[in-house]
Amino acid sequence: MDDSLLDDLAKLIDDAMDASDGYAIRKHLGSLEDASRHNLTIFKQAKIEFFKANCYSALRQIQDRHQSWDWDDPDLENEIYHLRLSRNILLDIPITSDRTDLRYRVSTNLANALNHVGRFSEAIELWDEVLKEFPDYAMSVGNRGFAFLWYAKCLYDPGHQEIFLNESYHSIKLALELGVEEHASLGMQQWLEHLLELHDWESFQFHRKKESRGKSKREKAYRTWCLDHRLFLNPLNDLWKEDIAANDVFTFPSTIIKIENSRRGAPPEGYGIYNQLKQEYVSARYMLFDAITESRKGVHFSDKRVKLYDMLDFREYRLWIEKAKMAFMGAHAIFDKIAYLVNEYWELKLPARSIKFKSCWFKNGRSSNGLAAAFETSENWPLRGLYWISKEFIGEKGRESPLQPDAWHISEIRNHIAHKYLKVFDHILVDTKQWRNASGHEWEYPISDQELIDQTLKLLGLVRSALIYVSLAVYDEESRKRAAIDDDLLGDMQLFEVDDNYRL
Structure with a gap:
């Protein structure tokens, strides 16, 4: 044409x-x-x-x-x-x-x-x-x-x-x-x-405080890398790539619960779930950074004296590649765990074995049943954003069309890391995209080292967005609850931060 x-x-x-x-x-x-x-x-x-x-x-x-x-x-x-x-x-x-x-x-x-x-x-x-x-x-x-x-x-x-x-x-x-x-x-x-x-925004002044990115050279490099890739759980990282945004300050918002529903004075379990999701995210994030930085060095000592045969096709066997795979799997697993938080907070009452990020939005966890009653009439904007993230992935038995053209690629990477054989090649020497298009891959799946890094970065960015949206979705719900309750009927329960130097 x-x-x-x-x-x-x-x-x-x-x-x-x-x-x-x-x-x-x-x-x-x-x-x-x-x-x-x-x-x-x-x-x-x-x-x-x-x-x-x-x-x-x-x-x-x-x-x-x-x-x-x-x-x-x-x-x-x-x-x-x-x-x-x-x-x-x-x-x-x-x-x-x-x-x-x-x-x-x-x-x-x-x-x-x-x-x-x-x-x-x-x-x-x-x-x-x-x-x-x-x-x-x-x-x-x-x-x-x-x-x-x-x-x-x-x-x-x-x-x-x-x-x-x-x-x-x-x-x-x-x-x-x-x-x-x-x-x-x-x-x-x-x-x-x-x-x-x-407000008179013409006269508004905000001074971005100069903060440390860490004590060691490595910590500074890590925080700079996170800032550059917008990976901090901090809304300010959506505005700037500067020191003030170099922390994971975002948390689960204040929630209202009935006294009889409290667990003997313990915080609502939503805080514990979000803590765990956040910890798993920042750990997967660091693991990828560690893999990338290690890939630029010589052979790690753990890879030495390991007898392997050269397959004459430029595939790679390195510790840093396994770390990148673990970062990918760790990030991917967080989505289904977010579904547990959605199930807990919105009281969907789905059985634990049926909770999945792709399907937790529907009655009895089945898309054919339509949206769950908790969501049908909701105008919760970040909650809808979280729901639309679920459209990024392959549906049950691959029947639903994903929103993401790369969805099948991401699914194949996850399945082959977890259950089959992901073959990682040097991106300079092998065109894995052409190889994938040329033949079927039932038990093995070829990918370049750079593709593995890029897809894991993309996945981490998606997890970050999901963690931000779910927290803000809960805040939206809590704001509506608070508006409907007399302030005199509300009491406060103070939560304390876990000390950086001593994790319980």
Whole structure:
């Protein structure tokens, strides 16, 4: 397909969108599917996936679901899926050889969609990627500012709220100065005025304290690595990669329980579950850092004097690879454990053997039964974000379509580490992607060392987001409870932090 035909199709799609013609849009989706079967350049492939995403976005808006609180939306799922396909293709094209703004539009739209469903932390990271390359991309600046506003409303720490509201004000103001599309300008101006009613952000001053990243050279390197990859359980790490965000300050929020339901004065078990999830996350995070840093050194002494045969195909056997595998498995296991917290707090009463992150949202743990009563009418934004994270994974027996194009790849990595044989190769010497596409892999699965690191990093980022969303979802529920109870009927129970130097 030549450029002129593709441009003509794009024009027809735009006309159908402007006319809110759902029939025509679905017809054009069929044309795009046909076009996908041609031998296309990778840039044209990316454009076609972007056009498909736009079609699904238009269908969603035609049916007036763009403002709804439906927990499930097939068109939105398809929109996100095709935006991700387009983005994955564009990541393989050097920025220097791409003279269009397509990659910025794709990432901005993907961020907008994720933010809509409550995955604001991940959306901010995407907008930041755009602004790193294109600082004056007004729609990313403005939409990011809106996300800061709604993020602030979810936070339980007043200090963090204030910081996010300030960032929101200045981002929206900058977007207006840069110039946004007419339909967005009025809304941004209204929100800017609303923010000024809350505070004079022009005179707001916040001094980022200079804090230590640790005593040893290694600890400083570790904390810098966590900051750079946004891996601290700290909302400020979604804003900055500076010292003030280099700690895991995020916790389980204050909760209200009836006295008769308390366990002889012990804290509610939700705090213990969240403690464990947090500890497992930070341990998996460090294990990956340890694996990466060790990979740059010589052979570890534990790998010496171990008799192995050279298979003549550049596969690797090293301690650091096993550490990376353990970090991957440790991170992946946290999702099902988050489901235990969801089951406990929202009183779903699922039997322990049936609790899974993918299915805990449904009546009796089965998607065919529909959402559990606790969620059906809920307008808890971060809780919906947590639910949409569950869509990232392969469903029961692979029947449900995942939201993530890499979902099968992630599933294969986990299954082969746990039950089969993950073969790790030197990424410089072996093209494992081509090898995987060329043959079946029933009991063994080839992957490069760099892919293993990248997928584990991606997984850790997803776990971090899930831990933030579940805490903020509980805070949202508790805020509603507190608003319905007379303050005179509430008492306080003080919880104490575990000393860093002495873990019980």
